[in-house]
Amino acid sequence: MPRGRSGGACGNKPTVQNWTLLSLLGPVSGDRMDSPEVTFTLAYLVFAVCFVFTPNEFYSAGLTVQNLLSGWLGSEDAAFVPYHLRRTSATLLCHSLLPLGYYMGMCFAASEKQLYSPGQAPEAWQLFLLLAVTLPLVSCSLIYYWSWDRWTRHPLAQTLALYALPQSGWQAVASSINTEFRRIDKFATGAPGARVIVTDTWVMKVTTYRVHVAQQQDVHLTVTESRQHDLSPDSNLPVQLLTIRVASTSPGTQPFDIRLNSSEYGELCEKLHAPIRSAANVVIRQSLGDLFLETFASLVEVNPAYSVPSNQELEACIGCMQTRASVKLVKTCQEPTVGECQQCYCRPMWCLTCMGKWFASRQDPQRPDTWLASRVPCPTCRARFCILDVCCVR
Numbered sequence: 001m002p003r004g005r006s007g008g009a010c011g012n013k014p015t016v017q018n019w020t021l022l023s024l025l026g027p028v029s030g031d032r033m034d035s036p037e038v039t040f041t042l043a044y045l046v047f048a049v050c051f052v053f054t055p056n057e058f059y060s061a062g063l064t065v066q067n068l069l070s071g072w073l074g075s076e077d078a079a080f081v082p083y084h085l086r087r088t089s090a091t092l093l094c095h096s097l098l099p100l101g102y103y104m105g106m107c108f109a110a111s112e113k114q115l116y117s118p119g120q121a122p123e124a125w126q127l128f129l130l131l132a133v134t135l136p137l138v139s140c141s142l143i144y145y146w147s148w149d150r151w152t153r154h155p156l157a158q159t160l161a162l163y164a165l166p167q168s169g170w171q172a173v174a175s176s177i178n179t180e181f182r183r184i185d186k187f188a189t190g191a192p193g194a195r196v197i198v199t200d201t202w203v204m205k206v207t208t209y210r211v212h213v214a215q216q217q218d219v220h221l222t223v224t225e226s227r228q229h230d231l232s233p234d235s236n237l238p239v240q241l242l243t244i245r246v247a248s249t250s251p252g253t254q255p256f257d258i259r260l261n262s263s264e265y266g267e268l269c270e271k272l273h274a275p276i277r278s279a280a281n282v283v284i285r286q287s288l289g290d291l292f293l294e295t296f297a298s299l300v301e302v303n304p305a306y307s308v309p310s311n312q313e314l315e316a317c318i319g320c321m322q323t324r325a326s327v328k329l330v331k332t333c334q335e336p337t338v339g340e341c342q343q344c345y346c347r348p349m350w351c352l353t354c355m356g357k358w359f360a361s362r363q364d365p366q367r368p369d370t371w372l373a374s375r376v377p378c379p380t381c382r383a384r385f386c387i388l389d390v391c392c393v394r
Contacts, residue, residue: 040109041102048098052208054193064192065091080181081160081174084211085151089143091208096139099132156211162252163215177202177213187271189264196258198271203246205258212256214248216273221246223278226262228285239263240285244276263287288368289360295372296356299387304332306391312347314393319354319379326351326393329378333388340375342383348393349380355390 050058058064066073069090076083103125107115114120118129146154152161152170160170160177180186180199187198195206203219205212225243240262247255260268262284269276278284306328308314314324329344336343350358362376375384 037106037110040105044102044105048102051098052095059192065094066192068094077182078178080178081156082151082178084206085146085154085156088156088209088211089146089154093136093139093143096135099128099135103129103132156213159211159213159253162250163213177204187268189260190258194259196260198268203258203272205246205256212246212254214246214253214256215250218249218253219246219274220249221272221274221276223276223282223284224257225279226282226284242282242284261287263289266290288365289357292360292368292371293353293356296359296387297352299372300327300352300356300390300392303388303391304330305394306330306348307394308348314348317351317354318349319358320351323351323353325349327355328391328393329383329385329389330391331385331389332391333386341385341389344378344381344383344385344389346378346380352390352392355379359387359390 051063054064062068066087073086073090074083103115106113106125113122113125115125115129118126121129151157157170157174160173163173164170165172177199180201181197183199185200188195190196192206193208197204197206198216201216203214203216203221222245223242224245227241227243229239229241241259242262242265244258244260245255246258265284308328314326317323317325325348327350328348329346331341331343333339333341358379359376360371363371363374372387375386377384
């Protein structure tokens with residue numbers, strides 16, 4: 001008696017999820033699991049999920065709405081608000097076309113069902129086709145409604161209108177956001193589907209279908225949750241993720257949550273004008289980098305000071321361009337001709353914080369126990385130095 005083929009690549013029986021996913025395909029047998037329609041269904045399901053919840057691999061391959069329609073969307077840096085007005089609309093339309101794309105693919109994968117002729121297709125497929133056609137029509141109608149009167153009815157435009165002055169419209173607020181977004185000192189973090197952007201005036205969260213906006217002077221920020229993970233996706237070090245509630249006092253605005261790594265919490269606080277409150281049960285742990293910067297600064301403070309010549313004027317730090325240069329590399333750990341450290345002849349060009357960040361960036365993240373005793377090259381002339389060679393300018 002001939003033996004039937006197994007249900008999949010590993011010979012397993014269909015799971016409960018498989019029966020649900022393949023409900024439109026009718027009864028599933030071992031032979032049907034190898035059929036083109038089942039293969040196409042599973043492949044299209046994976047593609048659709050990855051297209052909506054885009055992983056890094058899809059971003060690298062350019063399989064995103066932003067990349068596929070980049071010519072029409074324009075540049076986010078040049079015009080932040082107009083870009084996202086078009087992006088959210090295009091994303092909604094593209095995602096609504098996925099069911100119709102599946103139906104069209106099944107016309108070839110399951111030609112025996114005569115799906116290319118809806119009148120002869122099974123009733124279940126006729127209902128699916130009706131749904132697949134209705135979704136894009138509804139999306140197009142909604143996008144047309146949004147775009148009426150120069151996008152005035154778009155949710156983002158309506159949110160910006162809440163912050164507009166009586167004698168101006170939402171376009172003036174959009175122009176302000178566009179200008180601030182082009183500045184290099186903005187705070188930006190997060191995955192493309194949940195980006196957090198903080199400028200001098202605005203707190204924004206960019207999601208797949210929406211852009212949340214709040215004005216800094218009107219917001220109350222509260223750390224509502226913290227989650228500790230043993231391993232970070234980018235490294236083998238533990239990571240703490242914080243959830244911050246952004247609530248605006250302006251009437252008509254809805255609160256929203258932002259998530260970020262606790263290692264970025266300090267940088268966020270520097271950009272915000274309002275303080276961030278913490279719930280009673282939330283403990284924010286300092287990152288390894290922040291702990292090192294504190295230790296680095298305390299060790300440098302006890303090193304011999306460097307006296308600047310009277311005819312030499314200190315310039316702004318070339319790392320941050322916000323504070324004056326405050327440290328000079330002078331070999332003090334050993335005699336000038338002894339050891340691995342070298343004499344640096346650069347004038348003071350870095351502040352203590354930027355020099356500490358440079359020192360930390362040259363370390364092995366997997367060996368934090370070696371950081372304090374290590375030697376790194378000067379960021380300007382590449383002369384090697386250790387922490388004992390970093391002297392504060394007096």
